[in-house]
Amino acid sequence: QTGSANTNPSDSADDEYITNVSIGTPAQVLPLDFDTGSSDLWVFSSETPKSSASGHVTYSPSKSSTAKKLSGASWSITYGDHSSSSGDVYTDKVTVGGFSVSSQAVESATKVSTQFVQDTVISGLLGLGFDVGNTVKPRAQKTWFSNAANSLAQPLFTADLKHQQTGSYNFGFIDTTLAKGPIGYTPADGSEGYWGFTATGYSVGGAKLNRNSITGIADTGTTLLLLDDDVVNAYYNNVESAQYDDSQQGVVFDCSEDLPSFSFGVGGTTITIPGSLINLTPVSDGSSTCFGGLQSSADIGINIFGDVALKAALVVFDLGNERLGWAQK
Ligand SMILES: O=C(NNC1=NCCC1)c1ccc(Br)cc1
Secondary structure, three states: OOEEEEEEEOOOOOOOEEEEEEEOOOOEEEEEEEEOOOOOEEEOEOOOOHHHHOOOOOEOHHHOOOOEEEEEEEEEEEOOOOOEEEEEEEEEEEEEOOEEEEEEEEEEEEEEOHHHHHOOOOOEEEEOOOHHHOOOEOOOOOOHHHHHHOOOOOOEEEEEOOOOOOEEEEEOOOOHHHOOOOOEEEEOEOOOOOOEEEEOEEEEOOOOOOOOOEEEEEOOOOOOEEEOHHHHHHHHOOOOOOEEEOOOOEEEEEOOOOOOOEEEEEOOEEEEEOHHHHEEEEOOOOOOEEEEOEEEOOOOOOEEEOHHHHOOEEEEEEOOOOEEEEEEO
């Protein structure tokens, strides 16, 4: 068995990617942010304060004949961008891309932070991290993918995120036609709940890869490519107008710049992010100053290969073999 779901950028800056998920009987369809950097499936619901839920599609467990309250369970999560949410838990049927899990923990939000209140294009997150990262207490719950894995043709999923186009999350199979190059595999470390891996080197503008390894995570829930300051500086030293903008909290440059590519080695192959993907978006509508898709990871302490990097590749999240596959596209 397999599943295949389309995913779409939420806005002109590819800030996040939206995938529709069916919950309950009859189906309640909610747009969720699939996040390999976390392990909770949570939704705006009939239990979310009306003032916070305004403008969001919500899940009503009372309207689902297959919903059951998970007695005594609660959850609370804070993400890397300091957004947060919390609440109680139901189990219900959850279908993604045509594949159904009959009893999935659906975490209902009774509290959501301002960032989520304002982000009305999504109704919650579907975590695709490792189960160890799930926040439900007193007993941690499994992710949708973990529940599905044993029934899928193969215990893996792929992410094919695109710039301003429809991409896909495929479950249980690898559609190699989505890639232009071979898939390079490298071990994945799931001990922290994320998909950790090590890139073997990097280069700017098509130069030869150096051998400076970069350890980080593959995170569909983070917009940017966040790397060490020395790497960020090595890149932007090639961009004449680049400067750190305190108000923007990042490096900005003239939108007219022809940005160099950024490449990294992984699993014996090389992934090259075209400069165009690193010119993320004007700092404000109509501005000729643009915000960089590559920024510093210094204040996080871990490197994050977010959507800017993932958009350049077909990425295989292979739970069965505890490995990550990367292919140029
Ligand atoms: O929260 C994380 N990823 N997902 C999301 N970000 C914002 C909403 C969803 C995240 C995970 C690990 C590390 Br290290 C830093 C950040």
